[in-house]
Amino acid sequence: MFRRYFLSVLFSFIFYLFPVQVHAQEAPAGDELLGTGKYSDFEKPEVCGTCHMDFYRQWEQAMMSQSYTHHWDEIEYFKLAVPHAEKNEKVAGVKAGCNGCHTPVAFIAGDVPPPLPSENTRANEGVSCDVCHTITGFKGEVPFNFNYTINPGKVKYGPREGLQSPHHETKQSDFIQTTEFCGTCHNEKSPYGVWVKATQLEWSEGPYAKEGVRCQDCHMPKATARISKVSEVREGVSQHLFHGAHSPSKLRGAVEIRLHPDERVVEIDDMVVISVQLFNHKVGHKIPSGSAEERQLWLTVMAYDSEGKAYHLPVDKKGFEGEEYTISSNTLAYQDIGEIMDLPDFKGLARDDLPYEGDRVFRLPYFDPKGRMTIAQWHTASQGTDYRIGPRETKIETFTWELPADIAPGKVRVVAELNYRKLVKSVGEFLEVPAEEMKTQLINRSETWFTVEE
Numbered sequence: 037m038f039r040r041y042f043l044s045v046l047f048s049f050i051f052y053l054f055p056v057q058v059h060a061q062e063a064p065a066g067d068e069l070l071g072t073g074k075y076s077d078f079e080k081p082e083v084c085g086t087c088h089m090d091f092y093r094q095w096e097q098a099m100m101s102q103s104y105t106h107h108w109d110e111i112e113y114f115k116l117a118v119p120h121a122e123k124n125e126k127v128a129g130v131k132a133g134c135n136g137c138h139t140p141v142a143f144i145a146g147d148v149p150p151p152l153p154s155e156n157t158r159a160n161e162g163v164s165c166d167v168c169h170t171i172t173g174f175k176g177e178v179p180f181n182f183n184y185t186i187n188p189g190k191v192k193y194g195p196r197e198g199l200q201s202p203h204h205e206t207k208q209s210d211f212i213q214t215t216e217f218c219g220t221c222h223n224e225k226s227p228y229g230v231w232v233k234a235t236q237l238e239w240s241e242g243p244y245a246k247e248g249v250r251c252q253d254c255h256m257p258k259a260t261a262r263i264s265k266v267s268e269v270r271e272g273v274s275q276h277l278f279h280g281a282h283s284p285s286k287l288r289g290a291v292e293i294r295l296h297p298d299e300r301v302v303e304i305d306d307m308v309v310i311s312v313q314l315f316n317h318k319v320g321h322k323i324p325s326g327s328a329e330e331r332q333l334w335l336t337v338m339a340y341d342s343e344g345k346a347y348h349l350p351v352d353k354k355g356f357e358g359e360e361y362t363i364s365s366n367t368l369a370y371q372d373i374g375e376i377m378d379l380p381d382f383k384g385l386a387r388d389d390l391p392y393e394g395d396r397v398f399r400l401p402y403f404d405p406k407g408r409m410t411i412a413q414w415h416t417a418s419q420g421t422d423y424r425i426g427p428r429e430t431k432i433e434t435f436t437w438e439l440p441a442d443i444a445p446g447k448v449r450v451v452a453e454l455n456y457r458k459l460v461k462s463v464g465e466f467l468e469v470p471a472e473e474m475k476t477q478l479i480n481r482s483e484t485w486f487t488v489e490e
């Protein structure tokens with residue numbers, strides 16, 4: 037009798053200890069998640085929206101609700117990634133793998149490639165409420181390539197302890213409040229072992245990590261509000277804005293600029309050196325980050341003489357290795373698109389396709405296995421010099437200008453503009469991506485002056 041009692045206590049003790057650990061170790065993550073569940077394991081975002089109305093409306097206009105349906109995602113996946121995966125063994129995994137981040141529910145349901153967005157299936161939910169709120173942790177040393185563990189069901193994991201809901205259980209989670217949570221999808225390694233997205237890694241090396249300012253603090257700012265329409269007002273409620281490169285108000289002013297000439301009074305036939313300081317005071321990681329293979333951030337400096345004549349000033353070279361990729365040029369690049377799409381006569385596309393050649397471009401170039409620039413991050417075998425602007429970093433660029441003999445005497449205005457484009461124009465036009473994706477956005481503008489004397 038006593039022995040039986042002892043054994044049952046022992047067993048329940050063992051059971052008490054182990055299920056959690058066994059779950060944590062054996063729970064599938066990353067590629068192992070493919071086909072481990074069904075669509076119906078997850079609730080639709082509209083259901084959450086009946087009570088969490090504001091969060092729903094915010095999420096609906098953020099990119100994570102469109103991560104499967106957004107035009108450029110659809111084009112890149114179906115026109116480039118899927119055909120490439122079907123003929124190149126090395127990248128075969130991306131046919132399923134893109135979906136581990138872009139439509140996790142379809143990936144877990146094993147529905148790959150998922151139906152086209154126009155078929156209006158549940159794949160269209162993208163990174164939904166129920167995906168993020170049932171993620172429990174990640175497997176491995178570093179969060180990347182959708183290596184999250186996930187436990188869909190009645191329990192919704194959130195930041196607070198003990199909240200009551202009529203629809204579901206709630207459980208406090210430390211993990212959802214970490215940057216590693218975001219990093220499971222915002223860090224990506226290509227099949228060639230190259231970090232092709234490293235937003236969380238960039239953050240972890242920068243000043244905001246030391247100060248404990250997380251992704252959530254800048255992309256989900258806290259406000260006094262209701263968590264659901266049926267609950268009381270609370271403090272520090274995480275707004276689900278997720279505003280990034282697709283939000284002009286997030287981009288605007290992300291980098292500050294000031295500039296000055298070395299001399300205020302310059303003689304015709306003489307030379308002036310303009311210095312421009314660019315201070316990244318707003319971004320918690322590098323700018324550009326994330327899809328850096330297709331983002332462009334460039335500095336244009338123009339001078340206007342007293343009669344209004346305009347002069348474009350090319351940036352001074354600094355002489356570092358790989359600098360040619362940081363100075364705008366229309367040499368041909370992206371030749372791998374021709375191989376992927378079976379276009380034998382394809383010569384490539386203009387590399388930068390910016391209004392001027394000779395401007396500084398703050399970027400990290402991605403190279404295909406043949407060493408040519410690529411916008412296919414999964415086809416990236418190496419990268420060039422990283423010349424993006426880090427968090428709180430200030431870069432200085434100079435422009436040495438030999439004044440032309442016919443410049444009008446008087447005051448010369450010098451204007452520096454920092455602009456941003458999400459997708460290289462030549463690439464977007466070739467692949468028929470809607471023009472809004474290639475629109476130029478002003479990040480900042482500043483000006484200075486000097487006087488020309490005869």
Ligand code: HEC
Binds near residue numbers: 140167279
């Ligand atoms: C399950 C994967 C996943 C998780 C987890 C995740 N994201 Fe995302 N996120 C994505 C995908 C995929 C996109 C790209 C959407 C698209 O196709 O443009 C994205 C886009 C974004 C964007 C928009 C960028 C732009 O270009 O405008 C922001 C901001 C963002 N995520 C922030 C976060 C933050 C902050 C966290 C953590 C609290 C997080 N994400 C967690 C997958 C994820």
Ligand code: HEC
Binds near residue numbers: 080169196270
């Ligand atoms: C019938 C209304 C209702 C529906 C539907 C609903 N919730 Fe809730 N939820 C609540 C209420 C009420 C709370 C507690 C709010 C409070 O106390 O301020 C809550 C709390 C939460 C929390 C805990 C927040 C924290 O701070 O820890 C999470 C996470 C959550 N809900 C996610 C979801 C998700 C995801 C869905 C859809 C799958 C959903 N909810 C659907 C009413 C609802």
Ligand code: HEC
Binds near residue numbers: 084165168212
């Ligand atoms: C990309 C992942 C992601 C998505 C998508 C997402 N959430 Fe959240 N949610 C979070 C994170 C992270 C927090 C906690 C933020 C923090 O720690 O500052 C949170 C917090 C919450 C909270 C608690 C707010 C508080 O202040 O206590 C609720 C409720 C919630 N989310 C519901 C939803 C609903 C409903 C949706 C869909 C409309 C949704 N979430 C979509 C990541 C996400």
Ligand code: HEC
Binds near residue numbers: 215237250318324
């Ligand atoms: C100090 C505030 C701050 C922090 C912390 C921060 N971000 Fe950002 N993030 C920004 C700003 C500002 C932008 C807009 C400029 C840009 O696109 O780089 C941005 C842009 C983004 C973009 C779009 C990048 C692109 O170029 O397409 C993504 C994705 C993103 N953030 C995710 C994250 C994730 C994930 C974390 C945490 C690891 C994080 N952010 C931490 C401020 C922040």
Ligand code: HEC
Binds near residue numbers: 109134138220221
């Ligand atoms: C590890 C997670 C992950 C994987 C795997 C992944 N992506 Fe993404 N993808 C993201 C995130 C996060 C962003 C948003 C980054 C940003 O805004 O800078 C993104 C952005 C994009 C964008 C740009 C969206 C825009 O609006 O500018 C496209 C297109 C895209 N992904 C296509 C793909 C394709 C095709 C694949 C497979 C070959 C793939 N992705 C694999 C996480 C992933």
